[in-house]
Amino acid sequence: MAIIQKVVHLGAENHRTLGKKKKLDKIFKKELLPHIDALKTFAYHLSYNEQDANDLVQETYMKAYRFIDKYQPGTNSKAWLFKILKNAFINAYRRKSTRPTQVDFEEAISYQESKNVAVGEFFDLRKELFDKMMGDEVTMALDNLPMDFKTVILLCDIEQFSYEEIAEILEIPIGTVRSRLFRARNMLKEKLKSYALSLGYEDKREARRQKNKSKEEE
Amino acid sequence: MENRQNFNNIQQRVNLYLDQELSSDAEKELLHEAESDKKVKEILEAERGFREMLRIKVQRSHVSPDFIKSIKKSIRKG
Numbered sequence: 001m002a003i004i005q006k007v008v009h010l011g012a013e014n015h016r017t018l019g020k021k022k023k024l025d026k027i028f029k030k031e032l033l034p035h036i037d038a039l040k041t042f043a044y045h046l047s048y049n050e051q052d053a054n055d056l057v058q059e060t061y062m063k064a065y066r067f068i069d070k071y072q073p074g075t076n077s078k079a080w081l082f083k084i085l086k087n088a089f090i091n092a093y094r095r096k097s098t099r100p101t102q103v104d105f106e107e108a109i110s111y112q113e114s115k116n117v118a119v120g121e122f123f124d125l126r127k128e129l130f131d132k133m134m135g136d137e138v139t140m141a142l143d144n145l146p147m148d149f150k151t152v153i154l155l156c157d158i159e160q161f162s163y164e165e166i167a168e169i170l171e172i173p174i175g176t177v178r179s180r181l182f183r184a185r186n187m188l189k190e191k192l193k194s195y196a197l198s199l200g201y202e203d204k205r206e207a208r209r210q211k212n213k214s215k216e217e218e
Numbered sequence: 219m220e221n222r223q224n225f226n227n228i229q230q231r232v233n234l235y236l237d238q239e240l241s242s243d244a245e246k247e248l249l250h251e252a253e254s255d256k257k258v259k260e261i262l263e264a265e266r267g268f269r270e271m272l273r274i275k276v277q278r279s280h281v282s283p284d285f286i287k288s289i290k291k292s293i294r295k296g
Binding site: 028033036037040041043044045053054057058061062065134135136138139142153156157158162163178181182185189 | 229230233234237238239268269271272273274275276277278279280281285286288289292293
């Protein structure tokens with residue numbers, strides 16, 4: 001009798017375990033897997049390498065599945081996955097890469113301040129510049145930004161995360177997100193302007209100014 | 219110097235507006251300024267165009283069904 005009870009108990013236990021696994025698989029498929037392309041894009045821009053990006057995405061999903069019990073279904077799965085990926089990237093690259101994951105903010109700020117005028121001029125270049133830019137050049141300019149600056153642009157402008165979500169993913173204050181984004185975008189504009197000039201874009205503003213001046217004088 | 223500070227101030231508010239991080243009162247104020255001040259309108263349009271360009275032109279990755287299968291397989295293996 002005791003043996004039969006034990007078998008029945010184990011059967012029920014297995015049934016519960018199977019039911020739980022099925023439920024977790026469903027959450028995984030419905031809430032986590034749909035973000036795989038976005039995670040791969042993020043991983044690719046962080047690692048500059050297809051294989052490393054695949055490894056990061058795979059590691060992210062394996063970790064997510066391992067800790068899926070901690071995930072509340074219906075909450076922000078995308079931000080949760082991005083945070084896991086960001087931590088996986090930091091851990092992996094701390095171990096094996098010489099690529100910096102931190103930037104010297106003082107240096108970056110003084111760089112930005114010295115470039116403010118040029119950044120302002122970007123607005124006069126925009127139409128011609130945007131037409132000339134190829135995807136490769138824009139991607140290259142973005143990838144060449146220091147890691148912390150590139151990351152906020154990827155999260156905000158490419159993945160449309162809110163400042164609050166970015167702060168949560170990167171574990172930094174919202175004020176830092178705001179100021180870092182401002183500087184990152186201006187640094188990127190400066191790089192794009194250099195690319196445009198190297199592509200042969202001519203700055204016609206001075207000629208236009210002269211023309212307007214002569215009109216006024218007439 | 220004053221011009222530069224003014225430019226930065228407008229640009230910062232425009233960024234917050236486009237990122238949907240500006241309060242509704244500040245948003246109204248900025249849009250009102252954009253209607254009456256050509257420079258503010260230009261900055262707003264330029265920032266909007268810049269974001270649009272990033273959204274369209276930055277390379278995005280796609281994963282293959284085989285890659286998804288391999289992830290599921292790795293998870294099953296534990």
